[in-house]
Amino acid sequence: MHTTINIREIARRAGVSTATVSRALNNTGPVREKTRQRILAIAQELDYRPNPMARSLTTKQTNTIGLILPELVDEFFMDIIHTIDEEVYHTNRFLMVASSHSQRNVVETLLDFMGSGRVDGVILMAPQVNIEVAKLVRRSKRPVVLLNSKNNQQQTVSFSINNFQGAFSITEHLIKHGYQRIAMIQGPDGNCDAEERFRGFSEALAKHKLPLHSSLIVTGQFNEESGYYAFNRLMSQNLQPDAVFAANDMMAIGVYKAAQQLSVRIPQDVAVVGFDNIYASQLLNPRLTTVHVPIDELGMKAIRYLLRMISREIDPAQSYHEAISTGLIIGGSCGCQDLSR
Amino acid sequence: MHTTINIREIARRAGVSTATVSRALNNTGPVREKTRQRILAIAQELDYRPNPMARSLTTKQTNTIGLILPELVDEFFMDIIHTIDEEVYHTNRFLMVASSHSQRNVVETLLDFMGSGRVDGVILMAPQVNIEVAKLVRRSKRPVVLLNSKNNQQQTVSFSINNFQGAFSITEHLIKHGYQRIAMIQGPDGNCDAEERFRGFSEALAKHKLPLHSSLIVTGQFNEESGYYAFNRLMSQNLQPDAVFAANDMMAIGVYKAAQQLSVRIPQDVAVVGFDNIYASQLLNPRLTTVHVPIDELGMKAIRYLLRMISREIDPAQSYHEAISTGLIIGGSCGCQDLSR
DNA sequence: ATGAAAGCGCTAACAC
DNA sequence: GTGTTAGCGCTTTCAT
Numbered sequence: 036m037h038t039t040i041n042i043r044e045i046a047r048r049a050g051v052s053t054a055t056v057s058r059a060l061n062n063t064g065p066v067r068e069k070t071r072q073r074i075l076a077i078a079q080e081l082d083y084r085p086n087p088m089a090r091s092l093t094t095k096q097t098n099t100i101g102l103i104l105p106e107l108v109d110e111f112f113m114d115i116i117h118t119i120d121e122e123v124y125h126t127n128r129f130l131m132v133a134s135s136h137s138q139r140n141v142v143e144t145l146l147d148f149m150g151s152g153r154v155d156g157v158i159l160m161a162p163q164v165n166i167e168v169a170k171l172v173r174r175s176k177r178p179v180v181l182l183n184s185k186n187n188q189q190q191t192v193s194f195s196i197n198n199f200q201g202a203f204s205i206t207e208h209l210i211k212h213g214y215q216r217i218a219m220i221q222g223p224d225g226n227c228d229a230e231e232r233f234r235g236f237s238e239a240l241a242k243h244k245l246p247l248h249s250s251l252i253v254t255g256q257f258n259e260e261s262g263y264y265a266f267n268r269l270m271s272q273n274l275q276p277d278a279v280f281a282a283n284d285m286m287a288i289g290v291y292k293a294a295q296q297l298s299v300r301i302p303q304d305v306a307v308v309g310f311d312n313i314y315a316s317q318l319l320n321p322r323l324t325t326v327h328v329p330i331d332e333l334g335m336k337a338i339r340y341l342l343r344m345i346s347r348e349i350d351p352a353q354s355y356h357e358a359i360s361t362g363l364i365i366g367g368s369c370g371c372q373d374l375s376r
Numbered sequence: 377m378h379t380t381i382n383i384r385e386i387a388r389r390a391g392v393s394t395a396t397v398s399r400a401l402n403n404t405g406p407v408r409e410k411t412r413q414r415i416l417a418i419a420q421e422l423d424y425r426p427n428p429m430a431r432s433l434t435t436k437q438t439n440t441i442g443l444i445l446p447e448l449v450d451e452f453f454m455d456i457i458h459t460i461d462e463e464v465y466h467t468n469r470f471l472m473v474a475s476s477h478s479q480r481n482v483v484e485t486l487l488d489f490m491g492s493g494r495v496d497g498v499i500l501m502a503p504q505v506n507i508e509v510a511k512l513v514r515r516s517k518r519p520v521v522l523l524n525s526k527n528n529q530q531q532t533v534s535f536s537i538n539n540f541q542g543a544f545s546i547t548e549h550l551i552k553h554g555y556q557r558i559a560m561i562q563g564p565d566g567n568c569d570a571e572e573r574f575r576g577f578s579e580a581l582a583k584h585k586l587p588l589h590s591s592l593i594v595t596g597q598f599n600e601e602s603g604y605y606a607f608n609r610l611m612s613q614n615l616q617p618d619a620v621f622a623a624n625d626m627m628a629i630g631v632y633k634a635a636q637q638l639s640v641r642i643p644q645d646v647a648v649v650g651f652d653n654i655y656a657s658q659l660l661n662p663r664l665t666t667v668h669v670p671i672d673e674l675g676m677k678a679i680r681y682l683l684r685m686i687s688r689e690i691d692p693a694q695s696y697h698e699a700i701s702t703g704l705i706i707g708g709s710c711g712c713q714d715l716s717r
Numbered sequence: 718a719t720g721a722a723a724g725c726g727c728t729a730a731c732a733c
Numbered sequence: 734g735t736g737t738t739a740g741c742g743c744t745t746t747c748a749t
Contacts, residue, residue: 042742043742043743052721057744057745065719086742087493092742120474120475124475134465146425150425151428394736395738398728402728406734427727434728
């Protein structure tokens with residue numbers, strides 16, 4: 036088994052110095068055309084591939100992007116990975132993916148990624164970013180782009196879904212249907228997506244002078260199971276809702292399951308709407324009315340911005356925030372004539 | 377902004393040599409306990425993190441695992457990533473993810489990952505692995521584990537779903553229902569999952585002496601749209617099926633949509649079954665009868681095996697193959713009493 | 718246009 | 734138990 040071929044070997048065979056080989060291969064500095072050709076030919080023939088570690092050691096560039104997600108489940112996160120991979124691939128870089136296995140660990144993962152120079156930059160999705168993490172991000176030598184974090188973090192770069200606007204619109208949509216007792220199944224405490232969605236909900240109620248019944252507000256965990264239990268709880272009390280806004284589609288699916296068991300008809304007895312527009316939401320019967328989250332756009336903007344920070348085309352110290360608009364997807368679950376089936 | 381702190385700085389402050397620091401930090405070789413403590417304290421205080429590139433350069437280990445998937449879409453692949461990340465994380469490694477953006481590119485990605493030593497090993501899912509790739513894998517210096525590839529590749533390590541068995545069972549299940557004209561919507565040509573599923577289907581028919589009508593075999597692309605068109609085609613011909621086996625759930629979803637538009641009732645008019653048991657399949661009405669694919673187990677076995685190859689606990693030159701059994705998920709779409717709703 | 722040589726930060730013989 | 738030193742493979746001044 037032949038030993039790994041390195042730049043010295045190429046240089047030796049071409050009868051030049053390693054410096055020249057380096058210049059020829061990287062198009063950095065002048066090399067006589069003839070020499071260039073010779074070097075390239077030899078490198079080609081030997082299938083030479085520069086050792087990325089050695090290169091990184093000198094250049095301090097890894098050509099690697101880090102992506103930290105809260106969890107590695109759901110098509111939602113898959114879409115993020117997909118979009119970012121696409122962009123990373125086209126710029127000849129690599130993608131490291133990690134999930135923040137616990138809140139404590141966002142910090143560790145971040146440190147491992149950045150502190151030691153394993154990546155050139157990080158995209159961090161952390162709907163529950165705490166102060167410690169925020170501090171870390173601000174101090175980081177490598178650029179970091181935040182996704183769906185509290186947008187009041189100063190001195191950071193972040194992109195997020197306009198949760199407020201989405202929640203506000205869909206709530207107004209329910210109000211225009213004439214529903215009077217609109218319940219909300221909130222997302223988990225401390226999750227800023229959840230908070231913003233709740234804010235959109237309550238401000239829409241306020242605008243239309245509808246009361247906010249505390250008994251109609253329950254908290255879920257953004258998963259199917261909690262939606263299921265939440266709906267059961269809502270229907271078992273005196274004040275029953277005529278419409279339910281689940282803070283995400285997974286919980287809405289739980290609502291559908293519970294409704295079926297309780298023989299509650301959607302939307303005749305209770306209207307249901309969600310948030311995210313996941314693939315499964317279109318399979319529900321009736322199709323779920325929900326808020327479309329342009330996840331591709333989110334990922335795309337984040338990675339493009341990060342790459343420009345890395346190339347210093349944008350000053351990494353400059354803070355920036357952008358909220359991406361959502362859109363309403365009308366199904367039959369809100370009481371509208373469902374056009375999709 | 378202070379310059380990056382390195383091992384020399386730690387050594388200087390501790391009044392020892394870099395060698396000692398290295399030994400203390402890595403628990404390799406003897407260090408007097410008192411010295412150890414001092415070094416550790418200083419490292420801690422300065423929040424010192426060894427440069428992984430420098431380390432890799434000497435040790436020839438990257439602590440990074442490469443994962444190459446056909447595409448970065450679907451919960452299916454997300455589950456793979458999830459499982460592998462979990463294991464990778466617990467062994468203090470990192471995960472690089474890439475999709476083989478085109479068949480041509482499996483080769484390039486593989487070469488980039490391995491040839492240059494960016495990763496310690498690779499998990500490659502390539503249902504259409506060609507000869508060029510197979511050769512590459514066999515020659516590779518770094519261990520490679522193949523997922524769902526043709527299991528007749530010699531001298532490789534591979535894990536796969538037992539597609540044959542799954543397809544055979546579910547086809548037999550349909551036969552036991554008494555269906556006589558069972559159609560199959562196949563997966564794409566050259567895809568070995570697809571081929572095996574078809575083989576299971578046709579052998580089951582053969583075993584029960586049922587004819588294989590070529591007009592009842594159509595080819596899809598493993599996506600919803602192609603399932604939709606395939607079903608339309610099947611229903612528009614003289615010989616209409618009384619049951620349809622879609623080679624994966626996504627195509628089965630397409631079948632459901634087409635059936636609804638054609639006012640074909642499932643299972644009264646035509647029974648439908650799928651393969652994969654994706655999340656969405658349980659949302660269909662009636663719930664889809666399908667084959668459960670233990671994707672977690674697949675990912676887990678692959679990564680565990682790979683790690684053992686990397687640690688030389690297992691000889692990487694030794695070839696190995698294991699097929700993971702599937703299970704039947706009974707819904708209402710095959711004509712069985714659906715228990716789930 | 719090319720080469721010599723320093724150095725990136727770390728590990729691992731080998732010496733003491 | 735600790736230090737010296739030679740790399741690992743590459744890029745990059747600085748000469749020439």
